[in-house]
Amino acid sequence: MSELVLTGPETETALTQEYFINMGPQHPSTHGVLRLVLTIDGEIIRRVEPHIGYIHRSIEKMCEHDSYRQIVHLTDRMDYLSCHMNNEAVCLAVEQALQIEVPERVKVIRTIVSELTRLASHQLWWGVMGMDLGAITSFLYGFRDREMINDIFEETCGARLTMNYNVPGGLMFDIHPNFQKRTKDFVAHFCTKLPEYDRLLSDNPIFRSRTEGVGYLSKEDAIGYGVTGPSGRASGFACDVRKRLPYSAYPQVEFTEIIRTEGDCFARYKARILEMWESLRIIEQLIDNIPEGEFQAPTKQVLKLPKGEYYQRVETARGDFGVYIISEGNKSPYRLKFRSPGFSNLFVLDKVARGSKIADLVAIMSTFDYVMPDIDR
Amino acid sequence: MFKAIADYFKEIYQTIRGLLVGMGVTGKYIAHARREIITQEYPDNRDTLQMFERFRGEVVLLHNEDNEHRCTGCSACEVACPNGSIEIIWARREDPETGKKKKQLETFVYHLSMCTMCNLCILACPTDAIKMGHNFEHAVFDRSQLTKVLNRPGSRLEKGVEE
Ligand code: SF4
Ligand code: SF4
Numbered sequence: 329m330s331e332l333v334l335t336g337p338e339t340e341t342a343l344t345q346e347y348f349i350n351m352g353p354q355h356p357s358t359h360g361v362l363r364l365v366l367t368i369d370g371e372i373i374r375r376v377e378p379h380i381g382y383i384h385r386s387i388e389k390m391c392e393h394d395s396y397r398q399i400v401h402l403t404d405r406m407d408y409l410s411c412h413m414n415n416e417a418v419c420l421a422v423e424q425a426l427q428i429e430v431p432e433r434v435k436v437i438r439t440i441v442s443e444l445t446r447l448a449s450h451q452l453w454w455g456v457m458g459m460d461l462g463a464i465t466s467f468l469y470g471f472r473d474r475e476m477i478n479d480i481f482e483e484t485c486g487a488r489l490t491m492n493y494n495v496p497g498g499l500m501f502d503i504h505p506n507f508q509k510r511t512k513d514f515v516a517h518f519c520t521k522l523p524e525y526d527r528l529l530s531d532n533p534i535f536r537s538r539t540e541g542v543g544y545l546s547k548e549d550a551i552g553y554g555v556t557g558p559s560g561r562a563s564g565f566a567c568d569v570r571k572r573l574p575y576s577a578y579p580q581v582e583f584t585e586i587i588r589t590e591g592d593c594f595a596r597y598k599a600r601i602l603e604m605w606e607s608l609r610i611i612e613q614l615i616d617n618i619p620e621g622e623f624q625a626p627t628k629q630v631l632k633l634p635k636g637e638y639y640q641r642v643e644t645a646r647g648d649f650g651v652y653i654i655s656e657g658n659k660s661p662y663r664l665k666f667r668s669p670g671f672s673n674l675f676v677l678d679k680v681a682r683g684s685k686i687a688d689l690v691a692i693m694s695t696f697d698y699v700m701p702d703i704d705r
Numbered sequence: 706m707f708k709a710i711a712d713y714f715k716e717i718y719q720t721i722r723g724l725l726v727g728m729g730v731t732g733k734y735i736a737h738a739r740r741e742i743i744t745q746e747y748p749d750n751r752d753t754l755q756m757f758e759r760f761r762g763e764v765v766l767l768h769n770e771d772n773e774h775r776c777t778g779c780s781a782c783e784v785a786c787p788n789g790s791i792e793i794i795w796a797r798r799e800d801p802e803t804g805k806k807k808k809q810l811e812t813f814v815y816h817l818s819m820c821t822m823c824n825l826c827i828l829a830c831p832t833d834a835i836k837m838g839h840n841f842e843h844a845v846f847d848r849s850q851l852t853k854v855l856n857r858p859g860s861r862l863e864k865g866v867e868e
Binding site for chain 2: 394397398401402405465472475476479482483484485486487490492495500501504524527528529531532533534
């Protein structure tokens with residue numbers, strides 16, 4: 329029997345060899361079809377190379393053939409957990425280009441629905457995060473509370489996930505008569521449930537030791553890589569578009585931008601939990617003060633944007649989402665580019681995960697909250 | 706040394722306490738299992754299942770008791786649809802009463818397999834001929850069954866509906 333020759337870095341106790349394995353494209357903790365090529369040395373990750381493109385549908389190219397009214401529904405299919413905010417970004421960009429002043433009522437309703445979407449997204453993330461780390465109970469509780477929001481959406485918008493509730497100039501329908509009551513019921517219900525989230529997961533010592541001090545991202549790197557949303561704010565990067573460049577009804581509400589400085593997995597986790605309280609606060613301020621009025625501003629049947637370039641940013645549940653439209657004056661854009669938060673958040677993974685264990689990678693990916701269709705588009 | 710031992714036991718205490726608090730939450734729901742049920746036993750409750758009024762399940766062409774619809778064949782929905790799910794086939798036919806040639810709907814083809822339930826066709830229709838139906842049980846064994854003709858055989862345009 330010939331002797332096994334090992335090459336590679338020599339550690340104190342054994343000769344080891346670097347090798348690489350594929351994580352995904354079909355892996356439960358990659359949250360979609362993402363392939364990660366891991367270069368590992370035993371359990372230690374030396375390099376992470378994300379390979380994307382498995383769910384690419386060329387949405388940007390499709391937009392070049394669609395009218396501005398039709399583009400809105402395609403953005404539902406990107407980050408499907410923040411679909412309302414994506415819709416809103418396109419509508420705001422078109423309204424900005426055509427200088428349409430939308431009624432106050434529209435702004436307030438858009439903000440409420442956005443915050444509900446954010447809550448639903450964070451609830452799903454919380455449930456899945458627990459499940460990634462081995463706690464299946466949190467998944468059930470997260471989905472239980474999300475169900476109430478889905479019912480609100482289904483009643484008012486007609487769909488539970490891909491709602492397509494915004495149209496350029498306003499909303500597709502007025503809110504359902506039950507909307508206010510249901511939303512208030514939900515807020516009251518969820519205020520009692522959110523502390524349970526803390527008791528179940530945040531204070532759990534096993535959970536904490538798996539997240540605290542794991543996956544550190546410095547503020548410089550967060551800014552350098554363009555990591556936005558709760559993930560960026562957990563590293564101390566004040567990047568909340570709702571505060572920096574307020575849109576819709578955000579200028580008139582009071583809320584705190586959650587900024588933490590630890591930059592580890594637990595900070596990202598905590599930032600989202602605290603953000604849920606802020607969303608509840610925003611909804612509470614607005615739900616009784618929906619102004620009367622029209623739910624749509626008058627618009628032309630065929631929307632033609634004047635020649636020029638338009639950019640609109642909104643804060644989705646994952647971060648800074650941007651829509652960049654170049655118009656040649658036709659009814660479809662000449663070029664449309666989406667700046668999706670997930671893309672930047674994904675490519676910082678190599679930086680963050682180097683040196684940690686494979687099991688930590690699952691926790692890190694969970695706290696960055698990737699949604700693959702958003703990254704691939 | 707003494708502090709290290711104290712920390713060790715403190716950590717054990719905190720761990721057990723944290724776990725018990727978490728189990729308290731789950732225990733509460735086991736004890737009150739009936740109170741907060743939100744799931745529905747779907748195939749069993751089919752008879753009583755009530756969808757929300759605005760729920761978007763499929764596009765339907767409305768017909769009244771006399772087998773009349775309101776579609777004039779104007780193709781506005783076809784143009785509004787982002788993915789070509791609707792095909793309106795129309796022809797110019799003589800109106801039996803006035804004798805004038807008029808655009809009429811021949812076949813309303815609806816590709817359910819491509820439809821994204823975006824509601825744009827419903828908003829575009831000038832005569833409110835189509836509407837979103839509540840049926841969501843679309844599973845079939847063959848893809849071709851998802852291409853439907855929505856106007857019923859022998860149906861006519863309702864009187865008084867103008868383009
Ligand atoms: S709902 Fe949308 S995708 Fe479906 S037929 Fe109507 S316009 Fe087309
Ligand atoms: S828009 Fe209405 S009337 Fe026109 S073709 Fe479509 S269904 Fe018929």
